[in-house]
Amino acid sequence: MPRVMKALLVVCDGLADRPVGALGGRTPLEAARTPNLDALAERGITGIADPIAPGVRAGSDTSHLAILGYNPCEVYTGRGPFEAAGMGIELREGDIAWRCNFATVDENLVVKDRRAGRIEDTSRLIEALRSIQLEGVEVELASLAYRCALVFRGSGLSHRVSDTDPHATGVKVHPAQPLDDSAEARRTAQLLEEFTRRAHEVLREHEVNRERRERNLPPANYLLTRGAGVVPRLESFSSKYGMRGACIATTAIIKGIARLAGMEVLEAERDYTARARQALRSLEEVDFLLMNIKEADEAGHDHSPERKVEVIEAIDAMMGEFMEFARENYLVVMSDHTTPCSVGDHTGDVVPVLISGPEVRSDGVASFSERACAAGGLGRIRGMDIMPILLDLLNRTEKFGA
Amino acid sequence: MPRVMKALLVVCDGLADRPVGALGGRTPLEAARTPNLDALAERGITGIADPIAPGVRAGSDTSHLAILGYNPCEVYTGRGPFEAAGMGIELREGDIAWRCNFATVDENLVVKDRRAGRIEDTSRLIEALRSIQLEGVEVELASLAYRCALVFRGSGLSHRVSDTDPHATGVKVHPAQPLDDSAEARRTAQLLEEFTRRAHEVLREHEVNRERRERNLPPANYLLTRGAGVVPRLESFSSKYGMRGACIATTAIIKGIARLAGMEVLEAERDYTARARQALRSLEEVDFLLMNIKEADEAGHDHSPERKVEVIEAIDAMMGEFMEFARENYLVVMSDHTTPCSVGDHTGDVVPVLISGPEVRSDGVASFSERACAAGGLGRIRGMDIMPILLDLLNRTEKFGA
Numbered sequence: 001m002p003r004v005m006k007a008l009l010v011v012c013d014g015l016a017d018r019p020v021g022a023l024g025g026r027t028p029l030e031a032a033r034t035p036n037l038d039a040l041a042e043r044g045i046t047g048i049a050d051p052i053a054p055g056v057r058a059g060s061d062t063s064h065l066a067i068l069g070y071n072p073c074e075v076y077t078g079r080g081p082f083e084a085a086g087m088g089i090e091l092r093e094g095d096i097a098w099r100c101n102f103a104t105v106d107e108n109l110v111v112k113d114r115r116a117g118r119i120e121d122t123s124r125l126i127e128a129l130r131s132i133q134l135e136g137v138e139v140e141l142a143s144l145a146y147r148c149a150l151v152f153r154g155s156g157l158s159h160r161v162s163d164t165d166p167h168a169t170g171v172k173v174h175p176a177q178p179l180d181d182s183a184e185a186r187r188t189a190q191l192l193e194e195f196t197r198r199a200h201e202v203l204r205e206h207e208v209n210r211e212r213r214e215r216n217l218p219p220a221n222y223l224l225t226r227g228a229g230v231v232p233r234l235e236s237f238s239s240k241y242g243m244r245g246a247c248i249a250t251t252a253i254i255k256g257i258a259r260l261a262g263m264e265v266l267e268a269e270r271d272y273t274a275r276a277r278q279a280l281r282s283l284e285e286v287d288f289l290l291m292n293i294k295e296a297d298e299a300g301h302d303h304s305p306e307r308k309v310e311v312i313e314a315i316d317a318m319m320g321e322f323m324e325f326a327r328e329n330y331l332v333v334m335s336d337h338t339t340p341c342s343v344g345d346h347t348g349d350v351v352p353v354l355i356s357g358p359e360v361r362s363d364g365v366a367s368f369s370e371r372a373c374a375a376g377g378l379g380r381i382r383g384m385d386i387m388p389i390l391l392d393l394l395n396r397t398e399k400f401g402a
Numbered sequence: 403m404p405r406v407m408k409a410l411l412v413v414c415d416g417l418a419d420r421p422v423g424a425l426g427g428r429t430p431l432e433a434a435r436t437p438n439l440d441a442l443a444e445r446g447i448t449g450i451a452d453p454i455a456p457g458v459r460a461g462s463d464t465s466h467l468a469i470l471g472y473n474p475c476e477v478y479t480g481r482g483p484f485e486a487a488g489m490g491i492e493l494r495e496g497d498i499a500w501r502c503n504f505a506t507v508d509e510n511l512v513v514k515d516r517r518a519g520r521i522e523d524t525s526r527l528i529e530a531l532r533s534i535q536l537e538g539v540e541v542e543l544a545s546l547a548y549r550c551a552l553v554f555r556g557s558g559l560s561h562r563v564s565d566t567d568p569h570a571t572g573v574k575v576h577p578a579q580p581l582d583d584s585a586e587a588r589r590t591a592q593l594l595e596e597f598t599r600r601a602h603e604v605l606r607e608h609e610v611n612r613e614r615r616e617r618n619l620p621p622a623n624y625l626l627t628r629g630a631g632v633v634p635r636l637e638s639f640s641s642k643y644g645m646r647g648a649c650i651a652t653t654a655i656i657k658g659i660a661r662l663a664g665m666e667v668l669e670a671e672r673d674y675t676a677r678a679r680q681a682l683r684s685l686e687e688v689d690f691l692l693m694n695i696k697e698a699d700e701a702g703h704d705h706s707p708e709r710k711v712e713v714i715e716a717i718d719a720m721m722g723e724f725m726e727f728a729r730e731n732y733l734v735v736m737s738d739h740t741t742p743c744s745v746g747d748h749t750g751d752v753v754p755v756l757i758s759g760p761e762v763r764s765d766g767v768a769s770f771s772e773r774a775c776a777a778g779g780l781g782r783i784r785g786m787d788i789m790p791i792l793l794d795l796l797n798r799t800e801k802f803g804a
Contacts, residue, residue, distance in 0.1 A: 361421060361776075362421070363773060364773075377776040379776065381456055381782070385456035388458060389456050389457040392457040392750035397459050399748055401460060401463040401478060401481065402461040
């Protein structure tokens with residue numbers, strides 16, 4: 001019986017970029033010194049991938065779903081469920097979930113601060129909100145500082161309701177409105193309106209906010225909701241692939257995707273080297289580990305190519321920990337989407353991919369970058385191709401036919 | 403009116419491989435001396451193809467279906483129908499077919515030899531089995547040495563029944579069991595059980611087996627069934643493509659696919675050069691010829707890179723016969739799947755493809771191999787793309803639009 005190989009999938013969030021004038025027309029990945037990534041590319045097979053499909057601007061959520069083999073066009077209706085799962089709420093198929101912000105509004109419901117002064121501890125506020133009862137609906141709540149998740153559970157609900165978050169300050173909060181004519185959407189919008197109104201009553205008078213006003217801090221007196229989605233049925237990762245899977249991530253949404261797929265979620269070590277070792281320790285137990293590294297995306301959103309180069313060099317140093325692992329096992333390194341520093345948001349460009357491991361057809365590409373990988377042996381694939389290709393290399397697929 | 407061009411599609415079964423340590427990290431195709439294939443690559447356009455889809459481990463049957471433009475996900479339920487057609491049984495849509503082995507079992511139905519000592523002549527046994535009548539079902543049988551095909555024809559049948567072949571010796575034959583709750587599956591399993599039991603009674607006492615026992619040869623006293631499938635409706639090759647098609651193959655399953663597609667099936671000449679000339683003669687009559695060459699796959703299954711190199715060099719010599727043909731007509735050379743010598747079975751890696759002919763956009767790739775073709779002008783395509791691309795080069799497609 002052949003040795004059981006393991007797989008490590010490193011997704012560098014928003015790593016890919018476009019040519020940057022300030023970097024001499026190079027992308028941050030081309031400008032960064034990346035001896036480990038280049039060595040892995042040289043040993044491995046490389047290519048480019050459309051996270052979803054050509055030109056589609058993927059979110060981190062939809063891209064990670066696709067990369068894990070869950071078709072986002074089928075399972076994704078909004079960000080809410082994945083945020084809620086990432087914050088630790090135990091969800092059931094059909095639940096409606098929102099991501100929310102604790103915000104500050106004035107007496108006319110005009111938004112003054114969408115994050116309530118980035119309030120750090122909202123646990124007592126959440127506790128107070130749990131007293132709100134709605135007819136025929138179970139409500140679940142969780143929070144992480146000013147961020148919060150809200151879940152409605154019950155029959156006759158719909159995710160087709162508009163955001164109450166106006167996504168701007170100086171304007172009034174929006175009413176929750178049904179986005180289609182169904183009875184479910186109308187009922188859910190009414191329930192959300194009722195919940196938001198009563199939440200405002202509870203929060204306005206809460207001791208935490210009285211104290212904040214006394215200290216001249218913006219009170220967390222309103223819950224702005226957005227990203228409504230219905231919790232999908234995701235076949236568990238282990239039943240789908242026959243592998244025990246784990247995830248190391250720092251962002252709630254990636255943790256939420258992993259949790260909804262039934263994967264173990266580890267609290268990421270802060271230091272990259274420590275995190276790499278944590279991954280290797282976990283891989284002694286599990287068959288497959290997804291590691292999401294967030295910081296390159298943040299540099300892209302911040303329009304900072306210099307910062308992105310620094311992050312990439314730190315990621316490259318971290319990859320040094322995996323060089324041995326990738327001789328006897330399979331290591332995939334890729335980006336989940338492009339976040340050009342010039343744009344400051346995700347774009348639909350293809351992303352570079354490398355697969356290193358014992359039996360790949362290495363392709364002569366000796367550096368890991370957007371343009372070098374375009375000449376690689378994988379050609380142009382899609383996010384949803386990653387798992388089938390990896391399973392095949394791991395000798396874990398069934399033959400179709402004879 | 404332009405000259406009518408012909409097309410020759412050479413599928414080298416299991417040709418593609420992974421890098422082999424004993425060949426200095428080259429694949430057998432890279433290690434072999436292949437001046438003709440390289441010259442065809444240089445004149446032609448090259449690329450890589452997923453036989454079915456990325457990472458999918460194709461069988462020869464599902465891959466050939468896809469390459470001929472029949473979606474295996476729609477038409478393939480099991481190997482039985484293609485084996486049965488390959489053995490010459492005239493099938494009808496909806497027939498249920500199994501591939502079988504004449505096997506040797508002891509008095510407790512424990513399998514002693516899955517091929518009954520590779521018995522060579524089973525024609526009298528088949529004749530005897532034809533006496534078995536089942537209620538409401540027409541039975542068809544054919545055999546080729548120890549291999550056999552069994553067909554049930556009638557209404558209310560299903561292919562959803564388990565193999566009676568335990569795929570091992572020293573264990574008891576398996577009962578035929580329904581694989582779903584349908585009345586059709588239950589009925590078919592019962593009929594198969596009855597047929598198998600009565601076949602055992604007929605075979606046990608047959609004169610052929612009495613003689614074998616006297617000569618100390620294992621008797622062919624049981625029919626082990628596997629690979630149940632329902633005969634699909636395949637639009638005939640000629641109506642689908644407006645071309646007269648023929649096939650030269652040595653394996654029953656490929657012949658069966660060609661027969662079910664209504665193509666002429668020629669008995670392959672044993673010698674490669676003779677077979678190449680046979681193909682060219684056939685192409686004076688028909689528009690399209692599929693030639694399957696089996697031996698590279700066998701070398702892969704046998705874990706023998708050296709043998710695979712030899713086979714590839716023999717195939718290359720054969721290609722010399724087609725160099726002139728490919729100036730005025732189109733020649734496609736590809737593999738139906740990868741059979742790495744390291745694995746000894748099919749894997750889901752991409753396969754190399756070349757198309758040589760008068761009007762291809764030659765791409766600078768001057769050798770035919772897994773890695774060289776990855777840089778080719780076709781990029782990464784799929785098995786089901788081959789016929790549309792070829793038809794277009796042959797000027798045989800309708801314009802979509804104006």
